[in-house]
Amino acid sequence: xxxxxxxxxxxxxxxxxxxxxxxxxxxxxxxxxxxxxxxxxxxxxxxxxxxxxxxxxxxxxxxxxxxxxxxxxxxxxxxxxxxxxxxxxxxxxxxxxxxxxxxxxxxxxxxxxxxxxxxxxxxxxxxxxxxxxxxxxxxxxxxxxxxxxxxxxxxxxxxxxxxxxxxxxxxxxxxxxxxxxxxxxxxxxxxxxxxxxxxxxxxxxxxxxxxxxxxxxxxxxxxxxxxxxxxxxxxxxxxxxxxxxxxxxxxxxxxxxxxxxxxxxxxxxxxxxxxxxxxxxxxxxxxxxxxxxxxxxxxxxxxxxxxxxxxxxxxxxxxxxxxxxxxxxxxxxxxxxxxxxxxxxxxxxxxxxxxxxxxxxxxxxxxxxxxxxxxxxxxxxxxxxxxxxxxxxxxxxxxxxxxxxxxxxxxxxxxxxxxxxxxxxxxxxxxxxxxxxxxxxxxxxxxxxxxxxxxxxxxxxxxxxxxxxxxxxxxxxxxx
Amino acid sequence: xxxxxxxxxxxxxxxxxxxxxxxxxxxxxxxxxxxxxxxxxxxxxxxxxxxxxxxxxxxxxxxxxxxxxxxxxxxxxxxxxxxxxxxxxxxxxxxxxxxxxxxxxxxxxxxxxxxxxxxxxxxxxxxxxxxxxxxxxxxxxxxxxxxxxxxxxxxxxxxxxxxxxxxxxxxxxxxxxxxxxxxxxxxxxxxxxxxxxxxxxxxxxxxxxxxxxxxxxxxxxxxxxxxxxxxxxxxxxxxxxxxxxxxxxxxxxxxxxxxxxxxxxxxxxxxxxxxxxxxxxxxxxxxxxxxxxxxxxxxxxxxxxxxxxxxxxxxxxxxxxxxxxxxxxxxxxxxxxxxxxxxxxxxxxxxxxxxxxxxxxxxxxxxxxxxxxxxxxxxxxxxxxxxxxxxxxxxxxxxxxxxxxxxxxxxxxxx
Numbered sequence: 001x002x003x004x005x006x007x008x009x010x011x012x013x014x015x016x017x018x019x020x021x022x023x024x025x026x027x028x029x030x031x032x033x034x035x036x037x038x039x040x041x042x043x044x045x046x047x048x049x050x051x052x053x054x055x056x057x058x059x060x061x062x063x064x065x066x067x068x069x070x071x072x073x074x075x076x077x078x079x080x081x082x083x084x085x086x087x088x089x090x091x092x093x094x095x096x097x098x099x100x101x102x103x104x105x106x107x108x109x110x111x112x113x114x115x116x117x118x119x120x121x122x123x124x125x126x127x128x129x130x131x132x133x134x135x136x137x138x139x140x141x142x143x144x145x146x147x148x149x150x151x152x153x154x155x156x157x158x159x160x161x162x163x164x165x166x167x168x169x170x171x172x173x174x175x176x177x178x179x180x181x182x183x184x185x186x187x188x189x190x191x192x193x194x195x196x197x198x199x200x201x202x203x204x205x206x207x208x209x210x211x212x213x214x215x216x217x218x219x220x221x222x223x224x225x226x227x228x229x230x231x232x233x234x235x236x237x238x239x240x241x242x243x244x245x246x247x248x249x250x251x252x253x254x255x256x257x258x259x260x261x262x263x264x265x266x267x268x269x270x271x272x273x274x275x276x277x278x279x280x281x282x283x284x285x286x287x288x289x290x291x292x293x294x295x296x297x298x299x300x301x302x303x304x305x306x307x308x309x310x311x312x313x314x315x316x317x318x319x320x321x322x323x324x325x326x327x328x329x330x331x332x333x334x335x336x337x338x339x340x341x342x343x344x345x346x347x348x349x350x351x352x353x354x355x356x357x358x359x360x361x362x363x364x365x366x367x368x369x370x371x372x373x374x375x376x377x378x379x380x381x382x383x384x385x386x387x388x389x390x391x392x393x394x395x396x397x398x399x400x401x402x403x404x405x406x407x408x409x410x411x412x413x414x415x416x417x418x419x420x421x422x423x424x425x426x427x428x429x430x431x432x433x434x435x436x437x438x439x440x441x442x443x444x445x446x447x448x449x450x451x452x453x454x455x456x457x458x459x460x461x462x463x464x465x466x467x468x469x470x471x472x473x474x475x476x477x478x479x480x
Numbered sequence: 481x482x483x484x485x486x487x488x489x490x491x492x493x494x495x496x497x498x499x500x501x502x503x504x505x506x507x508x509x510x511x512x513x514x515x516x517x518x519x520x521x522x523x524x525x526x527x528x529x530x531x532x533x534x535x536x537x538x539x540x541x542x543x544x545x546x547x548x549x550x551x552x553x554x555x556x557x558x559x560x561x562x563x564x565x566x567x568x569x570x571x572x573x574x575x576x577x578x579x580x581x582x583x584x585x586x587x588x589x590x591x592x593x594x595x596x597x598x599x600x601x602x603x604x605x606x607x608x609x610x611x612x613x614x615x616x617x618x619x620x621x622x623x624x625x626x627x628x629x630x631x632x633x634x635x636x637x638x639x640x641x642x643x644x645x646x647x648x649x650x651x652x653x654x655x656x657x658x659x660x661x662x663x664x665x666x667x668x669x670x671x672x673x674x675x676x677x678x679x680x681x682x683x684x685x686x687x688x689x690x691x692x693x694x695x696x697x698x699x700x701x702x703x704x705x706x707x708x709x710x711x712x713x714x715x716x717x718x719x720x721x722x723x724x725x726x727x728x729x730x731x732x733x734x735x736x737x738x739x740x741x742x743x744x745x746x747x748x749x750x751x752x753x754x755x756x757x758x759x760x761x762x763x764x765x766x767x768x769x770x771x772x773x774x775x776x777x778x779x780x781x782x783x784x785x786x787x788x789x790x791x792x793x794x795x796x797x798x799x800x801x802x803x804x805x806x807x808x809x810x811x812x813x814x815x816x817x818x819x820x821x822x823x824x825x826x827x828x829x830x831x832x833x834x835x836x837x838x839x840x841x842x843x844x845x846x847x848x849x850x851x852x853x854x855x856x857x858x859x860x861x862x863x864x865x866x867x868x869x870x871x872x873x874x875x876x877x878x879x880x881x882x883x884x885x886x887x888x889x890x891x892x893x894x895x
Contacts, residue, residue, distance in 0.1 A: 068524065379816065394831035397798045403826040407839055412813035415842030418824070424831040 016270065020106075026216075027084035033057065036185055039084050043154045043188075046161065056174035056184035063178045070370040070402065071310045071339030073283060076248060083186045085216045087130060127152060127191040127207045129220055139203065149194040150205055153221055156192035163194055167225055171254040171291045171318070180287040183219045183252040190220035190251070195230035195261070204460055206235040209251075211271075211282070217248040224254070226261035228294065233264040235463055246274075246309055251286045259294030259321070264302070266459050268467050271307035278337025278366070281309025288315035292324035292350075300327035301344065302458045304467040306474040309338060314372065316345035319353035319381075326355040329455040331467075333474045334367030334399070343373035343390075343405075348381035348414070357388040360452050364395035364475055370402040377414045384414040392422040393451055395444075395475070445472040481541070482514055488545035489612060495549065496615055509611040516605035525604070528789040528821045529760045531705070534729050538703060539673045542646045544613055548574045558637060558668045563886055565664075566632040572639065572671070573647035575616050580632075587626035591619040593652070602735065606705055610648045610679050617650035622688075624656040631662035631883060636678075638671035638702065649678045655688035655716075662691045662880060667726065669700035676704045684716035686740065691880055693721045695890060696730055703729040714740030721878055722749040723891055724759045724788075731760040737768060738800075744773035748877045751779070751811075752891070753786035753818075760789035767800040767833075778809040779874050780841075781867050785817035790824070792837070798829040807837035812844055812870060868894055 027038045036057055040050040065076075126138045127150065143150050149160060157164050174184045191207045211218050226232055249271065255263050265288075274281025284307075290299035301315040311334075317326030328344040346355035355375065363369040371390045392401035403420045425447050433443035448471055449456070456464055456471075489510050493503055521530040535542065552571040559567070569577040580588050622628065634651075655661055684690055690710070704727050710718050722732050736745045749761045765774040780788040794805040811820035824837040844866055852862035875893050878884040888895070 392826075392828070394828065394833075397801065397830045397832075399831075400827070400829040402828060403824075403837070405822075405824060405839070407822040407824075407841070408819070409811070409813060409821070409841040410819045412816050412818055412843050416840060418822075418839040419836065420824070420826060420838075421836040422826055422828050423834060 016272070024085050024087060026082050029082055030079045031081070031083060031186065035083050039186060039188060042084070043157070045154075045157055048161075048165065049157055052169065052174065053185050056181050059175055060178070060181045060185055063181060065178050069312055070341045070372075071312065071368060073246070073310055076283075078182075081248065082216045083219065084188055086188075127205075129189055129191070129207060129209045143201075143203075146199050146202065147196040148199060148201055149192065151192055153187075153190045153192040153223060156223075160192075160194070163225065164192070164223070167254070167256055168221075168223055169254075171256060171289045172252050172287055176287070179250045179285045180252055183221060183250050183287065187219045187221040187252065190222045191224075192222070193224045193232065193234065195226045195232045197227045198229045199227075200230065201232040204233050204235055206237070208237050209249075211247055211249065217250065220251045222251070222253040224263060224265070225256045226258065226263050226297075228258045229260040231262045233460060234266070235460060236265070236267045237270070246281060246283055248283045249286065249308075253286070253288040253315075255290035255299055257290065257292050257294060257297035257299050257324075260296045261294060262298040262300075263290065264300045265290070265315075266302040266463055268304045268459075268463055268470065269307050269311070270470060273307045273336070273338050274309040276336050278309065281338070282307065284308035284311045284313065286313040288313060289318065290316065290326070291318045292321050292326060292353075294321045294324075296323045297321050298325040298327075300329070300458070302329040302455065303331070303342075304455070304459070304463075304470065305330070305332040305340060305342060306470045308340075311338075311340040311342050314343050314345055316347065317355065318347045318349065319355065319384075320349045322350040323352045324350055325353070328355075328357045328359070329458045330359045331362070331452045331455045331471065332360070332369060332371075333362045333471060334364070334369045335474055336365040336367060338365075338367045340368070341370040341372055343371045345374040346376070346386060347374075348377040348384045348386070351380070351382050351384070353381055353384045355386045357386070357390070358454055359388075359390040360455055361390070361392040361401055362395070362448060362451070362475070363392070363399040363401050366398045368400045368402075370404060371420075372404045374406040374408070375416055375418070376406075376408045377411050377416065379410040381411055382413045384411065386416045386418075388416075388418040390420040391451070392420075393448070394422065394424050444475060448472075448475060481517070484541065485510065485514055485544055488543060491545045492613055492615055506612050509608045513605050513608040513612060516608065519605055525762065525791070528791070528823075529729070529731060529758060531731075534703060534758070535675060538701070538728060539644055539675060542644055542675055544646045546573055546615075546642075546645065546647060548615060552576055552639075552641075555637065558635060558666075560633060560666070560886065563882065564630050566628070566630055568632065568634045568651075569637065570635065570649065571637045572642050573649060573676070575618065578618065582630040583628055584626070587623045588628075589621040589623065591621060593617045593619050602707065602709070604707075606677055607679065607707070609646070610650060610677050613646070613648040614650045617652065619652040619654065621654045622656060622659040622661055625658045626656075627660040628662065631664055631880075633664045633666060635666050635668065636676070637668045638674060638676075640671055642671050643673050646675045646677060649676070650681075651679075652681045653690075654683045655685060655690060657685045658687045659685075660689040662883065663693070664883065664886075665692070665694040667694075667696045667704075668698050669702050669727070672701045674702045676702060678704070678706045680706070680708045682708065682710045682718070684710065684712045684718060684743075686714045686716065688713070688716045690717070691719045691883070693878070693883055693887060694732065695723045695887065696726045697723065697890060698726045700726055701728045703727065705731050705733075707733045708735065710734070710736045710745065712736065712738050712740060712743040712745065714742060716740065716743045717746075718744075719746045719879060720748070721874075721887070722747075722761060723752070723887065724749065724761065725752045725891070727757070727759070729758050731762065734761075734763045735766075736764065736774070737766045738772040738774065739768050741769050741771050744775075746774070746877070747776045747778075748874050749778040749790075750871055750874050750891075751788040752781050752871070753788055754783040756785050758787045758789075760791070762791040764793045764795065765805065767794070767796045767803040767805060769800055771802045772800060773804045774806070776807045777874055777877060779871055780809075780811040780820055781814065781871065782811060782818035782820060783814045785815065785819075787819040787821070789821045790839075791822070793825040793827065794835055794837070796828045796830050796833055796835065801830050801832040803830065803833040803835065805833070805835040809839045810870070811841035812867065813841060814844070
C-alpha cells in the first residue's frame, strides 16, 4: 500500500504541467485569410486544400458561436490567438528520428511516450503532435509492409491526395457547426490512417497531442479510413502545460468504416484542468464523428475524460450501412471547478443497426457534469436497437450532475431503451471498505473504479492501467 | 398578425373597466408577445413541437378578440352522469357557471379577479399572451381544514360558434392548511381550428391535497396549450393525471415547486393518439428542499402518423438532500409513421439523492401476441388486450377509486 500511496503523492499535482523551452515558428496573431494562406503555404499544400480551407472560413464568418451548452465560459477573442506554432527545428522536416531535436525527444520521454522505436516494447505506433505539427511517427516501415498508411495528415495531403480528397470533410463537412468549421479553416496537423481491404492492423495506432506554446489554439484533424473488412484500434492521449490562461483545443476527428470494417477509437484525455480555484486549463471543444458507411461495419468510441477546464464534445456515430453497430463508452470525471458537457449521438439510418451507450459521470468539488445525448432512429431504420445507460455519482453538494438525453423514435419496428440513475457512494460501502483497512480515499478510489469498470474494460491494456490510475488521482482530495 | 393583435387588444380592453395602470401592464405583455410571437422550434422547450408552424399550418390567421357580453346556453348533455359533482362551465372561453352546491358555502370563497391583474410569469410567450388577453379570471379559495365532499368538474366546452379564435383562460386555486380538493378537467369540443391557451395556478398550503385529472377525449381539430403551476408547502400532496387523446395538438405543462419538506408530487399520463395528432407533455419538478418525493409515469400508444413527445425534468437544488425522484416513459409505436420523442432530463446539485429515469419505446411484443393467439384470441383481440394492460398500469395509479372508475369508463379501459 505504501508504494501506491507514494505513487499517488507523486502524481498529486498535474505531472505534465511543465513547459518545453523551444524556439517556435508562429503564424501572425489573429484569424484572417492571410493566416490561412500562411498555414497552407508553410505546409506546401496543393490548391484544392487551400480552397477547402477558404470555403470553410467564408462559412465560419457567417456562423455565430453556440451558447446552449451548460458550462458557460468567457468570450474567446479569436483574433487574439496564434493559429500556428511549430518548433523551429521542424522547419526542415527531419528525415528520421535521429535528426529530431533532442529537446522534443526529451519532452516526450518525460510524458512517458518514448519515440525511439527500440525503446518501445509494447508495439504501439505513435504519431506525436506538438502544438501545430506532427513531430514524429513511429513504426512506419513495419506498417507500410502491410499497406497501412499511418502518417501526419499534412504528409497525406501531399502523398495520398486521392484518399484525402475523397474522405476529408465527408463526415464533418465544412458547413458544420462553429468550432468544426473553424477547424476546417485553420487545422494544422493531425494523424491520418488508412487500413487497406482485409487487413487487420497488427498494432495499436496512437496519437499523442501536446500543447506547449502559450496563447495558441490547437486545431488538429484526424482522419481514419478502414477499408472493407479491415480492423484498427486507435488511441489518443493529450496533455498540456500548466498556464494561468485558458487555451482552446478544437480538433476534428473523422472516422470512416466501409463494409465489414471495424474501428475502435479510445481516448484518455488529460489536458491541464486548471488549478484548484479554476484558473487556467484547456477548453476542449472537439468534434468527433464516425460514419459506418458500409454494411456490417462497426465504430466504437471509448473515452476517459479527466482533464480540461471545460470538456464539450459528443463523439457520434452515423449508422448508415445496414447491420452497422455503434458503441460509446465513457467515463467523465470532474473535480474542483472543472466542467463537462459530453455524451454522444447515435443516428440510425440503415436497417438492423444497433447502438449501445454506457456513460459514467463522476463529479466532485465545485464541478459540473452533464451527459447530453441523442438517439435518433429514422423511419427507414427498421429493426434497429438502442440501449443507453447513464449513471452519475456525486460527491458533495457543491457539484452538479445532469442528464439530458434526446430520444427520437420514428420507426415502429425499432426499440429504444434508456435508463439513468444519480446517486452517491453509500456509507455502507465506505464503512465496509474502511473496516477492512482501507483509508477513506482508497475506499473511494476502489468503489469508483468498480463503478467505472464496465467502461475501463473496453480500453486496450496499456491505457486501462493508466486510466485506472487517473481515475484515482482526479478524485484526490474530494473526500472528507 | 401585429395589427390584428393591436386591434383585438383595444377591443378587449374597452369591455373591461381597468385602471390606467393595469392597462399599461397588459399593454406591456402585449408588446412582449408581439416581439416574441408564438414559440417555435428554436426554443429548447419547443424543439419537438413548433407551435408557430402548427398554428400556421392548421389555423392560419387567428383572431384574439372574444365577444363575452352575451351568455351561451349550457348544454347539459355533456354533464357527467352518475357522479354528484360541483361544476365550473366554460363555453367558448366564457365562464357560464360556477356552482358548489354540494359544499358548505362559507368554506369556499370565489374571488372575481377580472378587474385586477394577476401576472403569471413563466419564460414563455404564451404567458404574455394570456396575461394580455384574459378578461375573466377567478380565484377559488378552499378554507382551512375543509375537504370538499364532491369533486369539482371543470367543463371546457367549445362549439361551432367560434373558429380561428384564440381563447385565453385563467383559474387560480388556493388550498389552505389541511384542505383537500379533487378537480376533473373535461374537454368537449365541437368547434374547429381554435387555439386554447389555458393557465392554472395552484397553491397548496401545509397538508393540503390536490388531485387533478385532465381528460381530453372528444375528437376535435383544436390546438391546446395548458399550463399548470403547482406550489407546494410542507406535507402537501399533488396528483396529476392526464389523458391526452382527442385534440389535434395538445401540449400540457406541469410545473411543480416542492417548496416544503415532505411534500410530494405525482404525475401520470397517457397518450392515446391516432391520425396525425401531435401531443406533448412537459413536466418540471423542482425539488427545492429536503425530503421531497416525485414520481412520474407516462405511457403512449401511437397509431397512424401520430406523434407524442414527453419532456420531463427533475431539478434538485443543493439544499434538497434526501430527494427521491423517479420518471418513466414507455411508448408503443403501432404504425411505421408514428413517432415518439422523449427528453427525460435530470439536473442535480445535491449528493444524497435517489434520482432515476427510464424510457423505452418500440413495437408490441410479438412473443406476447403469439402467446395470446395460441390460446385462442385473434390478432386484433390480442393486440387490444396487450394495449389495455399497458395503459391500465397508469390508470391504476389514480388514488381516488370513484374517479378511477369514472375515467376507466370514459376512456374505455377494462380491468
